[in-house]
Amino acid sequence: MTSPYSHLFTRRTLLTSMAGAVAAGSTLVSAAPRAVAESDAGPTMDSTADLAAAAAQGLPLTIVNNSGEFANHSVHLYIVGSKGGRQVRVTRRGTLAPVKLSDNHAGGFTDYAIPMAARGKTTLRLPSMSGRIYVALGHKLKFKAVMGADGKVALQHPAGWVESDPNYPVLHDFVEFTHNASGMYCNTTMVDMFSVPMTIRLNGAKDHSTGRMRDGGRARVFHALRNHPDFSRLVVGERRVIAPSHGLDTGRFPQHYFDHYIDRVWHTYQNKNLIVRTNAGTFTGRVSDHRLTFTGPASVSFAKPSTRDVLFCDGALAAPNDGTTGPVAAALGAGFNRSTLLSHRKQPTTHAAAFYDTTVTNHYAKAIHAATTNGKAYGFAFDDVADWASYIEDARPRHMHLTLTPF
Template identity: 55%
Template sequence: MIERRLFLGGTALAAGVPLLGAAGWSASRARPASARTRTRNSGALPVSFTNDSGRYPDDEILLYIVGTDLTTDEHCWVDSDGTPHPVSEDDNTDDGYTDYSIPLDSVPDDMTLPFMSGRIYIALGGKLGIRIVADGDGNPALQLPSGWVEDEPGFDVLHDSVEFTHSEDGMFCNTTMVDQFSVPIGIELAGQEDHATGFFVPGGRDAVFETLAGDADFGDLVFDDLRVIAPGHGLGVGRFDGSYYDPYVDRVWEYYADTDLVVTTNAGTFTGRVEGDELVFDGGVAPIARPSTADVLFCDGALDAPNDGITGPVAAIVGAALNRSTLLDHSEQPTDDPDGFYLDEVTNRYAAVFHENTEDGKAYGFAFDDVEDFASYVQDHGPSAFAVTLTPF
């Protein structure tokens, strides 16, 4: 079933996304470079980057590796040697922003990743705006790019990211569309097994943009050929209907007032019914309030999933079923047949279009897309190499 997890836990990163899932290795792909590099950092993991975009040369592509140093618990940036450095507000020297960029054409063949949890941003044709600010405790913290804010530096730059946690337990990584989508990226992880995910079918990026641009509900989320922002962020900038999910939630609440909703997790099976504005379960699960459209799209608020092993997994499964619009078709959750996902007139078509256009059918279109392993996520407890590929546009 589902096991909830922490990603970028305890940090002040602007947009940390949780991850869980599985994926298979495609034999047609080149294996990531072997672990022949010298070890310079604790847990150094060889990482390589390939530019198959066909749109920008290597000297016009910048990498940013930022996150939390797991040996110090401090926010950090990583240089081209794979060495982490603590961030500082003094780093804001580039018109009030940092310049932690690594030109792709200067990445050494033996670059490595340290033990850290964070993101690899890839920017094509320009710089991104990453600022260091003081967190609530006064410590320097990363303020990461927000691709849905039009007046933010770097908004007009094509960019995307890969998320990862690399620790003594292994390498855990994913591509993501939870916030926005701009650049098709595939990842490969070698180790105890070989894994690959995130690769789009030929013409997949164009299909995503064309499908969403022609959608009456989701079309305003498309910014020309630059990016598509997630509908949750579209709410905040007036590009998505804040009541979009209300009719579906109303039908769900009416249906489960007289019908049992049965949710099975690693911790057991829990039965719930709607009582007033709450979905009430047995077994110590906290009641789930009637969610708003924002709650559904962000998988938060009424659908907040604490890492408690009880309420969290149930909330995640209910949240996934709302995004996939399967609750009225299946009173036993979770469901694992993708042919039954996204069929209702009210559904997360933003997430659906990514699954339709990836080679393995997996994508991180919303935060609970890992339920039943539909997220573009791979992991290995004995990693030997990690490879990131900018795939053809």
């Protein structure tokens, strides 16, 4: 039987690899604006050589615009992230360059846009690094290099769920990746928002792909959520759908949406055991003194989470990379979002037919999964549990493809 935690290099570990140091007041998963801090000191000879070597060993990346809505000249690409503890970006010439304050120009923002080929495919090389490939349609994105509270330069990323963000009006989305000596790890993600339908494909030891929407899938997601009373305000015109986690923080989503379900879980497991199976072994939990406490390979205990904790998979459900608390927290977070904790006392539930089968559930994640051809998506941070995330990896990658699919 395949382990529910077969993918050890998940989006969460990918983001940790990408982050390096993070500027005060922001994170890579839940806060806005995003800023990833690095030193602005000029590159040493060694660091320059490292960046050049990373670019020279790059993985071929082909981008195809099949959106049907925008011509190539209206599609702008951005590849930003980290390499060797510093923030970097891929230039129009395909080289790797450090992010610097002096990159800010007119209007106080950088212009890191990489243009698409005039027609047909665009081919680049993806250096050894961790980061994101952003696509912006119709208008360019405004990234800003700033000085963080720790005295290091930080790059503010777009926050499409914040109305005051300069990129809020821009139609854009991104995929995440880590490319290193161990291979290529990448995903399409809707953890923050969903806007541009995209698919990724890796040729390597195997040929695999993920993220493709069914015909009309984007419209179905928008329609399903626009017609749900608790989720309707997450839909921003035809531009994007904001994840309920960010919607909660911006006043677009009910703050106590999951509270009654959480109370029922806590009450139910006062009187019977909750079983969680992980790679470390099997944990058995009960609620006592207001905490859900597990015994097994280690003693693991959780305070009752809030709706915000469930949606962000954080707070009381934070998952440290310790091999014990982390996997149990991930199973609980997935069980809450998929609403399987009351119907299945053995977690994680692996069969998608059991997911989202209650009135109170993460209808955002439900709609996105229903719209993909293989049923896989990253609708919340623990969606990798039981291998239902739009994530692929290859230890011997030869070529990556990113395709903007029809709207």
